[in-house]
Amino acid sequence: MALFSFRRIVAFLILITFGCQPSIKPPEPIGPLPSQAQLDWQRMEMNMFLHFNMNTFTNMEWGLGGESPEQFNPTDFDARQWAQIAKNAGMRAIILTAKHHDGFCLWPSEFTEHSVKNSPWKNGKGDVLKELAEACKEYGLKMGVYLSPWDRNHAQYGTPEYITYFRNQLNELFTNYGEVFEFWIDGANGGDGYYGGANETRTIDRLTYYDWQNTFNLAFEKNPNVIIFSDAGPGCRWVGNEEGWAKETNWSFLDISDMAPGKADSDVLQTGMPNGDQWIPAEADVSIRLGWYYHDYEDHKVKSLPRLLDIYYNSVGRNALLLLNFPVDRRGKIHPIDSARIMEMSVQLKQDFKTGLIKNAIISASNVRGDDHQHFGTQFISDNDPSTYWAPEEGTDSASLIIEFPEVVSFNRILLQEPIQMGQRISSFSVYYEEDNSWVKIADQTTIGYKRLLRLNDYSTKRVKLVMESNRAIPLLSEFNLFHAPKVLVPPTVNRIKNGEVTLSSTENGLDFYYYAGSDEVKIWTKYEQPFDTENATSLSVKSVDPISKNESPEELIHMSLPKSNWKVVHVSSGNLTDAEKAIDENPNSWWESENRNALEEIIIDFGTEIEFSEITYLPMQERYTKGFISNYECYLSNNPNNFGKPIVSGEFSNIANNPIEQVIKFTKRKGRYLKFKAVSFIEGHQSAGIAELGVR
Numbered sequence: 001m002a003l004f005s006f007r008r009i010v011a012f013l014i015l016i017t018f019g020c021q022p023s024i025k026p027p028e029p030i031g032p033l034p035s036q037a038q039l040d041w042q043r044m045e046m047n048m049f050l051h052f053n054m055n056t057f058t059n060m061e062w063g064l065g066g067e068s069p070e071q072f073n074p075t076d077f078d079a080r081q082w083a084q085i086a087k088n089a090g091m092r093a094i095i096l097t098a099k100h101h102d103g104f105c106l107w108p109s110e111f112t113e114h115s116v117k118n119s120p121w122k123n124g125k126g127d128v129l130k131e132l133a134e135a136c137k138e139y140g141l142k143m144g145v146y147l148s149p150w151d152r153n154h155a156q157y158g159t160p161e162y163i164t165y166f167r168n169q170l171n172e173l174f175t176n177y178g179e180v181f182e183f184w185i186d187g188a189n190g191g192d193g194y195y196g197g198a199n200e201t202r203t204i205d206r207l208t209y210y211d212w213q214n215t216f217n218l219a220f221e222k223n224p225n226v227i228i229f230s231d232a233g234p235g236c237r238w239v240g241n242e243e244g245w246a247k248e249t250n251w252s253f254l255d256i257s258d259m260a261p262g263k264a265d266s267d268v269l270q271t272g273m274p275n276g277d278q279w280i281p282a283e284a285d286v287s288i289r290l291g292w293y294y295h296d297y298e299d300h301k302v303k304s305l306p307r308l309l310d311i312y313y314n315s316v317g318r319n320a321l322l323l324l325n326f327p328v329d330r331r332g333k334i335h336p337i338d339s340a341r342i343m344e345m346s347v348q349l350k351q352d353f354k355t356g357l358i359k360n361a362i363i364s365a366s367n368v369r370g371d372d373h374q375h376f377g378t379q380f381i382s383d384n385d386p387s388t389y390w391a392p393e394e395g396t397d398s399a400s401l402i403i404e405f406p407e408v409v410s411f412n413r414i415l416l417q418e419p420i421q422m423g424q425r426i427s428s429f430s431v432y433y434e435e436d437n438s439w440v441k442i443a444d445q446t447t448i449g450y451k452r453l454l455r456l457n458d459y460s461t462k463r464v465k466l467v468m469e470s471n472r473a474i475p476l477l478s479e480f481n482l483f484h485a486p487k488v489l490v491p492p493t494v495n496r497i498k499n500g501e502v503t504l505s506s507t508e509n510g511l512d513f514y515y516y517a518g519s520d521e522v523k524i525w526t527k528y529e530q531p532f533d534t535e536n537a538t539s540l541s542v543k544s545v546d547p548i549s550k551n552e553s554p555e556e557l558i559h560m561s562l563p564k565s566n567w568k569v570v571h572v573s574s575g576n577l578t579d580a581e582k583a584i585d586e587n588p589n590s591w592w593e594s595e596n597r598n599a600l601e602e603i604i605i606d607f608g609t610e611i612e613f614s615e616i617t618y619l620p621m622q623e624r625y626t627k628g629f630i631s632n633y634e635c636y637l638s639n640n641p642n643n644f645g646k647p648i649v650s651g652e653f654s655n656i657a658n659n660p661i662e663q664v665i666k667f668t669k670r671k672g673r674y675l676k677f678k679a680v681s682f683i684e685g686h687q688s689a690g691i692a693e694l695g696v697r
């Protein structure tokens with residue numbers, strides 16, 4: 001009988017219980033406050049950034065502007081692949097470099113010849129923006145555009161006419177491709193360039209040149225909800241670094257009186273301003289590789305899973321939105337290494353936040369606003385709805401919540417969220433857990449904002465306390481939960497120093513490491529307790545084990561050089577010997593570079609004693625902007641440093657420019673005390689011999 005259904009009876013009981021109570025007014029929001037568009041934006045949490053256009057084909061990060069549209073020609077373009085990856089990884093939107101600093105346009109703009117319309121791709125009939133807009137629609141994603149204000153191609157850049165051009169382009173992008181949810185304004189602006197053939201240096205006044213307010217108004221006319229990104233907002237702000245992290249203290253407020261796109265203090269952007277008068281939350285942009293654009297020599301430099309997790313926890317977990325960049329390759333697709341890595345991250349994050357432990361707990365608050373549990377009770381902090389919240393009494397300076405679990409629980413993650421539609425209110429908080437009947441502090445922190453995630457060691461307890469100590473107005477909390485994230489099971493990082501000592505480490509706390517030095521099929525694993533020596537073994541296997549679940553990471557086999565503790569550089573053709581020691585210091589991040597340019601260069605190493613080996617290894621420098629890559633080499637071996645005779649081996653490092661990993665030179669086993677390594681030629685564009693590390697095994 002529908003009339004007496006259970007729901008109706010409950011509704012009736014609620015009505016008679018609470019309906020007659022005087023209604024308690026909700027707390028007053030405290031400004032600055034986000035707009036609805038900013039609220040929706042913040043809830044996206046993680047979006048995809050794509051760098052793809054002329055630089056992809058010229059192998060540059062910043063094109064000069066004089067490139068030819070002929071050079072743009074993806075071989076297997078697929079915007080649906082981008083959208084599918086974004087969707088599968090849990091992202092909500094894609095922002096594409098429609099025009100980067102070199103001025104090349106990915107859409108057939110009516111206002112320039114420097115676009116896809118004059119490229120061989122699809123015989124000039126292609127439109128990347130159109131295909132992206134369609135793919136986003138298909139996968140339920142939003143689309144944003146990066147339109148570089150700096151244009152090193154345009155002849156009029158620097159004059160008032162260029163502003164008209166820029167606005168015309170903005171208009172095209174906002175008119176022809178459906179809703180543009182975010183308009184990305186990069187800060188890099190002014191410098192040398194092609195500028196229609198002038199080939200000169202041009203600068204502009206970042207505060208006044210673009211008449212930004214009127215430029216923004218054009219975007220708002222097309223989409224009143226567009227989020228405009230720049231150093232100074234107004235929709236969201238650059239986080240002040242390109243490494244994907246915000247400071248632990250991160251306010252979503254800014255006072256932009258002296259700021260403009262490309263004109264701000266990055267330290268301030270990393271924290272926001274506690275007294276800022278506008279709501280301008282942080283967006284943290286970072287690339288999954290070293291560069292923003294695709295370079296095949298960075299295929300081995302895709303960020304590791306632990307690194308990506310650090311980025312997530314230090315951006316989304318610190319009240320910022322994460323904009324993670326994928327450099328699209330020359331096919332017009334995301335590289336398989338990158339897509340596999342982002343899926344690893346997405347799987348791990350799902351595991352981390354799989355089960356909120358608060359579900360079965362009793363939550364008691366220091367007090368509840370007007371005792372009105374129905375509207376302001378603690379049930380709202382675990383309802384997964386960021387708009388509902390628990391509120392304490394007015395006048396509460398410091399409020400607290402105690403969570404009591406029916407049984408002992410273990411946790412290592414804490415999630416906190418403020419209902420930011422009511423303003424960002426909490427300035428400091430701490431978390432305690434109960435051990436032997438007393439409270440032990442485990443976190444002493446500052447801001448929360450939309451979301452704050454804490455990564456901690458494992459704690460086991462029946463009671464946890466959260467104290468919100470200082471607040472801009474009574475603290476409100478929309479979510480508070482604890483999780484027990486599984487360990488990230490990747491093999492430990494291996495580090496060896498010159499004296500031969502090997503250390504194992506991991507960014508994940510609480511893991512055990514095991515190693516086996518040797519190349520036998522059946523390994524006898526040793527538990528890592530302290531730095532060790534590998535004697536003369538050149539193979540080292542390592543793995544991580546979670547001591548609680550006993551789950552293991554895959555094993556990793558590392559090929560090492562014979563120990564270098566007694567090695568010395570006794571001769572270099574240019575530069576000094578102390579500097580040259582960097583070539584054998586076991587540190588892949590330091591390097592020796594010869595001083596002469598375009599000359600044959602050599603280095604002689606004394607092993608201290610005669611040794612036998614069949615491989616020589618050469619690691620080129622591992623920096624983002626490379627130099628000193630040797631392409632042809634000769635190796636000599638002798639017991640007399642003054643008489644080497646003929647090379648024992650010579651050859652070419654075939655793919656070193658594209659894949660600058662450790663290069664291995666193999667030959668039949670030889671003995672000797674002195675090794676002479678000679679650079680015979682360098683790769684195109686390089687003029688010196690650079691060595692991050694030389695080894696033998």
Ligand code: FUL
Pocket residue numbers: 061062186187188285292
């Ligand atoms: C920087 C630009 O100069 C880079 O090329 C890249 O687009 C990055 C996202 O912003 O400032």
